[in-house]
Amino acid sequence: MVKRxxxxxxxxxxxxxxxxxxxxxxxxxxxEALFGLRRFGEFQSKxxxxxxxxxxxxxxxxDHGILETAPASDGSAYSExxxxxxxxGTFPILVALRQWSEAFxxxxxxxxxxxxxxxxxxxxxxxxxxxxxxxxxxxxxTALKPRRSSKMxxxxxxx
Amino acid sequence: MVKRxxxxxxxxxxxxxxxxxxxxxxxxxxxEALFGLRRFGEFQSKxxxxxxxxxxxxxxxxDHGILETAPASDGSAYSExxxxxxxxGTFPILVALRQWSEAFxxxxxxxxxxxxxxxxxxxxxxxxxxxxxxxxxxxxxTALKPRRSSKMxxxxxxx
DNA sequence: CTCCAGTGGTTTCATAATGAAACTAAGTTG
DNA sequence: CAACTTAGTTTCATTATGAAACCACTGGAG
Numbered sequence: 001m002v003k004r005x006x007x008x009x010x011x012x013x014x015x016x017x018x019x020x021x022x023x024x025x026x027x028x029x030x031x032e033a034l035f036g037l038r039r040f041g042e043f044q045s046k047x048x049x050x051x052x053x054x055x056x057x058x059x060x061x062x063d064h065g066i067l068e069t070a071p072a073s074d075g076s077a078y079s080e081x082x083x084x085x086x087x088x089g090t091f092p093i094l095v096a097l098r099q100w101s102e103a104f105x106x107x108x109x110x111x112x113x114x115x116x117x118x119x120x121x122x123x124x125x126x127x128x129x130x131x132x133x134x135x136x137x138x139x140x141x142t143a144l145k146p147r148r149s150s151k152m153x154x155x156x157x158x159x
Numbered sequence: 160m161v162k163r164x165x166x167x168x169x170x171x172x173x174x175x176x177x178x179x180x181x182x183x184x185x186x187x188x189x190x191e192a193l194f195g196l197r198r199f200g201e202f203q204s205k206x207x208x209x210x211x212x213x214x215x216x217x218x219x220x221x222d223h224g225i226l227e228t229a230p231a232s233d234g235s236a237y238s239e240x241x242x243x244x245x246x247x248g249t250f251p252i253l254v255a256l257r258q259w260s261e262a263f264x265x266x267x268x269x270x271x272x273x274x275x276x277x278x279x280x281x282x283x284x285x286x287x288x289x290x291x292x293x294x295x296x297x298x299x300x301t302a303l304k305p306r307r308s309s310k311m312x313x314x315x316x317x318x
Numbered sequence: 319c320t321c322c323a324g325t326g327g328t329t330t331c332a333t334a335a336t337g338a339a340a341c342t343a344a345g346t347t348g
Numbered sequence: 349c350a351a352c353t354t355a356g357t358t359t360c361a362t363t364a365t366g367a368a369a370c371c372a373c374t375g376g377a378g
Binding site for chain 1: 163164166170171172173174175176177181182183186187190193194208224244245247248249250251252253254255256257258259260261262263264265269270271272273274275276277278279280281282283284286287288289290291292293294296297298299300301302303304305306
């Protein structure tokens with residue numbers, strides 16, 4: 001086989017997400033959808049991508065249950081693309097990507113926008129991973145455990 | 160031009176991250192590196208990917224400052240690939256992807272592992288976006304503000 | 319109802335990326 | 349130094365991407 005690798009059915013949850021949203025455009029489409037865009041033409045002109053690619057991506061996102069089509073809210077016969085709860089659930093992923101750029105990009109001054117708390121207009125906090133008891137967790141403070149057994153699979157060195 | 164789209168220099172921080180890690184393999188390589196893998200052969204056999212693709216990705220990740228090469232720690236003349244702080248900074252992105260799968264995947268029973276707090280062996284908390292004052296923020300509770308102005312760019316409807 | 323611009327695509331074709339396999343060149347082992 | 353391992357590169361077939369042309373349906377003007 002020479003087909004492009006698929007991660008469908010892979011046991012790794014990260015691979016499974018990438019299967020759905022791990023391409024160049026999907027997350028940007030979702031970002032625009034979170035921002036309020038709904039119509040094919042809006043996505044196309046805002047993202048500046050080829051229409052065939054956009055059509056393919058929208059179809060895939062609908063197939064994955066991330067977007068759904070609905071009759072246009074303006075009363076016209078066209079339809080629009082709305083985020084499902086699953087689609088809206090990608091928000092932390094987008095925030096994590098944004099904050100990674102803000103923290104590590106070589107030219108952060110080129111970043112045009114800041115994500116703020118709508119009510120106060122103040123920048124949001126950085127995402128933090130915490131234990132059940134609230135302790136802040138770095139990568140090395142975590143481990144991967146098989147789902148239904150108690151045998152630990154250790155995370156090794158990787159300082 | 161028919162070249163593949165590049166997001167380099169794009170003002171959107173999400174596009175900028177995708178430029179570096181937005182392809183099928185990069186995040187999986189980083190995940191394995193976080194788990195402790197260092198050597199070309201380790202990545203290749205663990206991920207099962209073509210060697211030419213792996214070589215290209217590793218080179219790109221090094222170019223982006225996510226990995227760095229170092230003399231092998233086992234004393235041999237080979238070198239190994241280590242995460243930089245920028246590389247380790249992707250941890251929240253990986254956690255967000257994982258948690259999204261856990262929450263929304265159609266077949267969560269196929270997910271093999273749980274991310275736990277190493278010390279207690281208990282599952283970690285879900286990532287949460289919070290305001291400066293600690294309020295939990297949903298997508299609609301946020302807005303995007305231009306970097307150096309105070310003019311607000313509203314997030315509109317979008318459920 | 320007819321014409322015509324706008325919307326939302328599909329088709330076509332050239333180029334780029336991916337992947338499998340063969341090949342290569344050091345490093346390492348006996 | 350012969351054989352094997354490691355870490356790639358090269359080659360070639362297939363797939364994905366992207367630009368542009370094309371097309372069907374919508375919605376409004378007259």
